[in-house]
Amino acid sequence: MPGTAASVRPSALATHALSGALVALRAAAAVAVLAASAAAAPIKFPATPDGAREVRDERDVSPYLAAWKASNLGRARALATPASANQTAYDVHHYDLDLTFTPTAQSVAGTVKVRASVLAGPLAEIELDLAANMVVDAATAAGAPAAFARSGDRVTVQLDRAYQTGEIAEVGVTYHGIPSGGSLVFTTYYGRRLVWSLSEPYGARTWWPCKDQPADKADSVDLRFTVPTGLIAASNGTRTEATDNGTVAVSRWRHRYPITTYLVSIAAYPYAVSTDWYLPAAGGPMPIDFYNVPESLAGANVVQPKVKDMLAAFAARFGEYPFLAEKYGHAEFTFGGGMEHQTCTSLGAYIEYIVAHEAAHQWWGDWVTCRDFHHIWINEGLATWSEALWAEATGGAAAYRNDLAFNRYFGPGTIHVPDAADEARIFSSNLSYNKGSWVPHMLRGMLGDSLFFGALRAFGQQFAYGTATTEDVRDAFEAHTGWDLDAFFQQWIYGERYPAYRATWTSAPAPGGHDVTLTLVQTQSGQLFTMPVPVRVTTASGETTFVVRDSLRAQTFVLRVPDEPRAVAVDPDQWILRTVETPVTSPSFDRPVLLVNGVDWATYGAEITNAYANRAFWGDYAVDFWDCFAAPAGGYPASLPAPLGHGAVPPEVMGRYRNVVWVGNHLGGDLDAWQSSPILSYLEKGGNVLLMSRMGDQFLPDTLLRFLGVSIVPGTTLYDCVAARPGLTNIARTGTQSACIVLDTARTQPETQLLWRAEQNYAPHRGIGFFRAPAGGGTQRAQGGRFAFLSGRPYRWDHAQLRANVMTLLDDWFLEPLDLAGAGAPGRALALAFGAPQPNPSAGEVALHFTLPRAGVARLELLDVAGRRVRTLRDGWSGAGTHEARWDGRDAAGRDAPAGLYWARLALDGEVRVQRIVRVR
Numbered sequence: 001m002p003g004t005a006a007s008v009r010p011s012a013l014a015t016h017a018l019s020g021a022l023v024a025l026r027a028a029a030a031v032a033v034l035a036a037s038a039a040a041a042p043i044k045f046p047a048t049p050d051g052a053r054e055v056r057d058e059r060d061v062s063p064y065l066a067a068w069k070a071s072n073l074g075r076a077r078a079l080a081t082p083a084s085a086n087q088t089a090y091d092v093h094h095y096d097l098d099l100t101f102t103p104t105a106q107s108v109a110g111t112v113k114v115r116a117s118v119l120a121g122p123l124a125e126i127e128l129d130l131a132a133n134m135v136v137d138a139a140t141a142a143g144a145p146a147a148f149a150r151s152g153d154r155v156t157v158q159l160d161r162a163y164q165t166g167e168i169a170e171v172g173v174t175y176h177g178i179p180s181g182g183s184l185v186f187t188t189y190y191g192r193r194l195v196w197s198l199s200e201p202y203g204a205r206t207w208w209p210c211k212d213q214p215a216d217k218a219d220s221v222d223l224r225f226t227v228p229t230g231l232i233a234a235s236n237g238t239r240t241e242a243t244d245n246g247t248v249a250v251s252r253w254r255h256r257y258p259i260t261t262y263l264v265s266i267a268a269y270p271y272a273v274s275t276d277w278y279l280p281a282a283g284g285p286m287p288i289d290f291y292n293v294p295e296s297l298a299g300a301n302v303v304q305p306k307v308k309d310m311l312a313a314f315a316a317r318f319g320e321y322p323f324l325a326e327k328y329g330h331a332e333f334t335f336g337g338g339m340e341h342q343t344c345t346s347l348g349a350y351i352e353y354i355v356a357h358e359a360a361h362q363w364w365g366d367w368v369t370c371r372d373f374h375h376i377w378i379n380e381g382l383a384t385w386s387e388a389l390w391a392e393a394t395g396g397a398a399a400y401r402n403d404l405a406f407n408r409y410f411g412p413g414t415i416h417v418p419d420a421a422d423e424a425r426i427f428s429s430n431l432s433y434n435k436g437s438w439v440p441h442m443l444r445g446m447l448g449d450s451l452f453f454g455a456l457r458a459f460g461q462q463f464a465y466g467t468a469t470t471e472d473v474r475d476a477f478e479a480h481t482g483w484d485l486d487a488f489f490q491q492w493i494y495g496e497r498y499p500a501y502r503a504t505w506t507s508a509p510a511p512g513g514h515d516v517t518l519t520l521v522q523t524q525s526g527q528l529f530t531m532p533v534p535v536r537v538t539t540a541s542g543e544t545t546f547v548v549r550d551s552l553r554a555q556t557f558v559l560r561v562p563d564e565p566r567a568v569a570v571d572p573d574q575w576i577l578r579t580v581e582t583p584v585t586s587p588s589f590d591r592p593v594l595l596v597n598g599v600d601w602a603t604y605g606a607e608i609t610n611a612y613a614n615r616a617f618w619g620d621y622a623v624d625f626w627d628c629f630a631a632p633a634g635g636y637p638a639s640l641p642a643p644l645g646h647g648a649v650p651p652e653v654m655g656r657y658r659n660v661v662w663v664g665n666h667l668g669g670d671l672d673a674w675q676s677s678p679i680l681s682y683l684e685k686g687g688n689v690l691l692m693s694r695m696g697d698q699f700l701p702d703t704l705l706r707f708l709g710v711s712i713v714p715g716t717t718l719y720d721c722v723a724a725r726p727g728l729t730n731i732a733r734t735g736t737q738s739a740c741i742v743l744d745t746a747r748t749q750p751e752t753q754l755l756w757r758a759e760q761n762y763a764p765h766r767g768i769g770f771f772r773a774p775a776g777g778g779t780q781r782a783q784g785g786r787f788a789f790l791s792g793r794p795y796r797w798d799h800a801q802l803r804a805n806v807m808t809l810l811d812d813w814f815l816e817p818l819d820l821a822g823a824g825a826p827g828r829a830l831a832l833a834f835g836a837p838q839p840n841p842s843a844g845e846v847a848l849h850f851t852l853p854r855a856g857v858a859r860l861e862l863l864d865v866a867g868r869r870v871r872t873l874r875d876g877w878s879g880a881g882t883h884e885a886r887w888d889g890r891d892a893a894g895r896d897a898p899a900g901l902y903w904a905r906l907a908l909d910g911e912v913r914v915q916r917i918v919r920v921r
């Protein structure tokens with residue numbers, strides 16, 4: 001059974017044994033957070049490494065974290081090596097690192113000792129990973145000097161004898177060098193030296209020799225770090241010694257929990273150190289040590305007092321904090337996100353949801369680690385979902401759902417990482433983080449809280465301090481619940497996309513009430529999903545929730561309710577990563593254009609209202625208006641009619657229009673509205689849709705991509721927009737066109753046309769605007785069913801240029817009769833208009849009529865289908881008013897133009913209108 005809103009509430013917290021003081025504190029904190037979220041405004045995140053500062057909702061941190069990890073780590077592709085045969089023959093028990101860090105030389109030097117048991121003897125040597133540029137000075141085996149050899153990024157130490165299976169071998173490597181690759185960073189911050197490490201996924205070997213495989217955790221580590229005087233080092237576990245003799249500072253760290261190599265860390269700086277305390281359910285308090293840059297204390301002090309509550313909230317759900325005998329803490333570094341170093345997160349941004357994410361990683365990522373990076377979702381999916389748990393702990397079920405709504409990803413790709421050497425793919429925010437976070441959420445919905453959290457804790461216990469794969473998660477959940485989850489994990493981890501349900505229902509009286517006959521059709525073209533789907537039926541006497549087991553392309557369910565049904569909602573609480581469409585059934589198509597706003601007024605302010613004031617998205621045509629959001633605080637721009645409604649567009653509204661112009665964005669819920677509106681059935685029936693949006697990969701399900709005959713290729717920023725068809729023009733940017741998609745210019749549908757392309761920074765060029773008119777039209781309108789897409793934030797294209805292009809699309813591509821808005825209205829100029837050629841098609845002379853709203857230089861020319869100029873009919877000063885020009889069918893040299901398609905292009909001061917002419921023999 002899916003959980004209900006009531007069961008989602010964090011009841012576990014209330015029963016968690018806590019001191020009275022802590023409960024009071026938590027209650028106060030919860031009130032504060034609720035008050036804050038009521039007025040929550042999107043915040044500016046610091047710049048990501050490959051982009052401008054980005055406006056995000058505070059909770060939308062995954063892309064930010066992932067961008068940092070992928071960008072800063074996108075270097076070590078060559079390092080992703082499987083364990084060698086030798087490495088699989090031993091199991092590491094202990095690492096002892098004694099290292100000196102010299103910022104002036106950017107170097108590290110010292111000795112690392114490795115103790116390991118032999119899994120498959122006899123073993124005569126130990127192979128360790130160590131970057132080739134690091135110089136090995138000496139080696140030991142069993143404490144005595146030993147021979148060693150280098151080969152690429154490996155060092156092999158000869159053992160003193162052959163070791164048998166089960167025996168313990170010990171080797172030491174003394175080395176020095178300047179680490180390359182960016183996993184160990186020497187920098188300055190506020191004019192002071194800072195040393196930090198971030199080794200995930202394959203960077204540990206760039207600065208210390210180890211068996212660099214997450215599958216082989218050491219049971220414990222000892223660390224001795226020597227840094228210049230004045231620097232305070234922070235690391236894993238408990239600090240047992242700290243001295244500073246005025247030349248160097250030495251600290252020792254002792255960590256007695258299993259740890260993987262990429263989680264061993266150093267951060268050293270003249271930190272301001274403070275300690276808070278976490279009170280576990282049982283036992284004494286545990287220190288939380290904060291190593292802050294003094295200049296950051298104001299920001300740190302806002303969020304750091306919440307860390308103890310985060311640990312408590314997560315402990316109540318996952319089991320006790322896994323490193324309770326030692327500590328938790330933060331050490332600030334100059335990396336924009338965070339890194340979940342075991343017991344000592346390195347933190348670059350004091351943003352609450354990043355702090356919660358890294359804290360949750362202590363369980364998911366550190367306590368239980370992905371066995372290899374094909375399964376990174378176990379780390380990042382669970383940590384990202386835990387952000388929603390923190391939202392729930394402080395703001396209730398609605399905050400939980402709201403947080404997860406930000407994480408929905410509807411694009412292509414599998415959560416499973418096919419190529420673990422591709423670091424950008426490992427740290428895909430869409431797949432490993434966002435879609436990964438929906439896996440535990442969907443399991444929670446399917447199983448209910450009690451069973452789900454029980455299974456999650458059982459999984460944690462089973463793989464505690466170890467590593468796990470997707471199959472381990474599946475098997476642990478199956479063992480605890482008795483459910484068969486094979487299809488679930490296959491579909492969601494190894495399969496792509498999501499179910500796109502089309503839901504229709506009828507009802508009829510039946511004994512004791514009414515029968516609702518519900519038909520669910522999975523309209524996605526890829527795999528079918530087997531899911532329990534919650535269905536809520538509302539009647540006069542209340543609501544009844546059913547769960548139907550849906551697995552087929554089309555499936556019908558009969559649900560008995562006590563009264564006549566008023567509404568049927570499929571997955572009303574969003575427990576499934578899906579779309580649900582209630583189709584358009586009987587469209588009238590009797591009105592020209594519905595303009596839909598999907599840009600959050602509150603976030604984009606003048607940027608969006610100015611675009612509407614400039615009529616950038618619909619030009620001079622008469623439109624009706626629908627707003628996905630509530631009215632802007634300052635009221636609607638005068639250019640817009642009052643909205644017909646808000647939220648998703650109902651089928652009966654959409655079906656009245658021949659054209660829908662959708663101004664998309666994907667921030668704050670407009671994607672919900674798009675997905676809950678009957679786009680596909682509207683197209684099928686014969687409506688036309690123009691979608692302009694950033695994050696188009698979220699708006700275009702595979703059904704629409706196949707309809708368009710294009711595929712998405714990686715790319716998120718648009719530098720230019722170059723027209724690819726006659727009649728359209730280039731469109732300049734007015735701001736950063738980030739978070740956009742580009743498309744493969746190899747089209748798979750013969751009817752697909754490339755409208756615009758991005759030339760700058762993409763080789764080969766990428767498509768950013770596409771159009772398709774199906775040959776057969778729509779089922780209820782032969783000339784309809786047309787779909788056009790323009791990537792980019794619609795409000796950041798030049799308004800006048802976009803307006804001219806949209807009008808051309810509506811005129812010449814959608815070929816719709818349109819009404820001019822406000823003709824003759826006081827204070828409003830006439831529009832530039834270009835009438836349909838007469839006659840058309842034509843074997844002889846063609847008359848062209850056009851209206852100029854004002855005097856100016858008008859240019860009227862004829863282009864062939866490839867865009868070459870055939871003839872210029874007019875190019876010069878023309879007065880305001882209606883004009884006629886005639887084309888006799890000859891080119892500029894007086895020859896008869898061949899039969900075919902021609903474009904008549906009228907331009908006035910950069911504004912362009914196009915008509916097409918078919919010339920026949």
Ligand SMILES: [Zn+2]
Nearest residue numbers: 357361380383
């Ligand atoms: Zn993470």
